[in-house]
Amino acid sequence: MKRVLLVSHYYPPHIGGIENVVRNEAGHLRRAGVEVTVLTSGARTVTEDDDGVRVVRIAAWNLLEKRAGVPFPLLSPRVWPTAVRWARWADVVHVHDCLYVTSWAAGLAAALTRTPHVLTQHVAVVEHPSRVVRAVQRGVYRLAGRGLLRRARRVLVVNGRVAEFVTDQGARPSTVRLLANGVDTDTFRPPASDQERRAARLRFGLAQDRVLVLFVGRLVPKKGYDLLLAAADPAYDLVFAGDGSVSTSDRPGVHHLGALPPEQLAELYRAADVFALPSAAEGFPLTVQEAMASGLPVVTTDDPGYAPYGLDRTRVRLLPREVPALRSALSELTGDEELRAAMGRYSRTCATEGFAWPEHTVRLRAHYMGADGSVTREAAA
Template sequence: MHILMVSHFFESHLGGIERVAGHLSRQMAAQGADVTWTASGQDPAPVDIPTLCLSCINPTEKLTGLPMPIPGPVGMAALWRAVGRADAVVVHDALYVTSILALAMARLRGRRVVLIQHIAGIPFASGVMRAVMALANAVVTRPMLWAADRLVFISDTVRRDLLGDPARRDYALLFNGVDGDVFTRLGPAAQGLPEGKRRVLFVGRFVEKKGLSILRAVAAMRPDVAFLLAGAGPIRPASWGLANVHDLGPQAPAQLAALYRSADCLLLPSVGEGYPLVIQEAMACGLPVICGAPTHLADPEAGPFLRGVAVDLADAEGSAARVAAMLDAPGPTMAQRAQMAAWAAARYSWAAMARAIMGLTTG
């Protein structure tokens, strides 16, 4: 079977959805599928799996933090041909132009479509952006959900937001996997980190929806804590002028695992998330997690291991105060951290997720 995997970017763009698409492409190939991964050619494509780079423009990311690659005529023609060669198309998230085009082309060419939905609405600080997001979900996301042959959610909170409770159509709830060879409690610690302070780690894109304004506010409130930020994006934490904020830049998986093993907690004060992969990776390394509510409910069985905090991008100071209070709350014991790591390692499997999605492509 030839599967066309469609995402907005390749994993070198450093987003979570792209990393999921990469893991699934490799796992499906390992399980015997013929997979081609297609995405915008803005960033380097992986060299270990077949790819198709689409010629796109991306006008919105620097202005709003929202990545939105838009294929031109050459990119559209290449995508049309790729859909025609495929037996099934796996599309990541409904709102991207690449996703909309791939699903529409698959319908026209009679190809089966599995849509993997990662996020729902994003409560931006700007009322205009919130209205745009709500309109987009109403006129694009929900019709896309109904147009797909099979629907997958990686978060139960996203499923409830978009399908209601009880759900208005059939779906599969499949959680992202974790690379158990990399993300474990056992392994080297990160070197060159600040000494003598608690270490709070953030991993993700440096964009508004990830709660960077809240991170800045809580770091200003808590000079006694070292805030380690791993990632990249249009926001520049180094420009904040806070001595306890350390911009580590992008990190390879092994470097991330070492950071998880060296920090005191992972802090992800983001909004509009599904179930960020970094949360599951941190759990597998035994690192306590504080995240924006209701992300901590994405996997109903993970609730006892995650701490959710109410965050509001329009009220960074109030949100930061709630985060600071949670940082002072008693955390899990070492025995509880070991229990969490073992549980996450057993629950989250890329191979199992890929196998289930391949099953959905055939019936």
């Protein structure tokens, strides 16, 4: 396996979880000697990044994201012949999520060129507040998604909830494998000293003498930012990083820094004391992994998707998605520095032993080999 076509609806500099996963997979595969082309949306270009990854962008319109917060680019018809060209070039086509036009084009191209395809499904149906959006998602999964899942040689999932979802949608159980997203444990790391933590707070204009509870993600109800606002307490400051808007003028102790690139985001994690993400139906999102790699105690929703990872529930707070539970957990952590430190050490150990990118890349390549008909010990793991 020498050539891989990675397919994603968005890719950096567009900011988002899937985009970051694909960028890191591309870079680590390339450094391992694999030729990589990324097919994505954007202004029509073909470029090569610093890692030697070829990025093929298809012209797209992003009206749905701009007007309704739905990340669904509408691509030029050129996506179809372009996908066929690069699927023919590749040994394996790796599609990220089956909800997008790029995915449908790549899946069809893989079938036409008889190129094995692997699919990573990141989420199940997103419980969007709009009934129309929820209905459209279910319709897409039943139609285009079902075919993509059924034909995939490997279906990679990040948690147990998504594993159940893809099987219900038509994936063959024998093809479904658990593969955690990778995280850069060098970029996302604890502060080396109190001085580094203070410098990070100074950079973002945050108080030096307050406990900081950090939320990272889009400011939409699914992510639970509104629950954190409702649970807020004067004992700590809330810091939000992500696209969207939240009023801070009449809320002392609430800060919104907007969406940040990975390097700045890593510094913000080092400025914080606690990470909180009361999101819905996400399982084990990338931001939780980044926070753990940064040595932060984690407060998040008790989701069935965490079950395969065997987390110590005394060291990670997995809670009902309710304001009283959030308020109680954050109050406990705010007042107990030793508990925060113990949970932070546990987080860092989990990340370095289970989520580092080099390990992820080894397992991913083994799955590619398995998709191509080879049997390897790593792919069976």
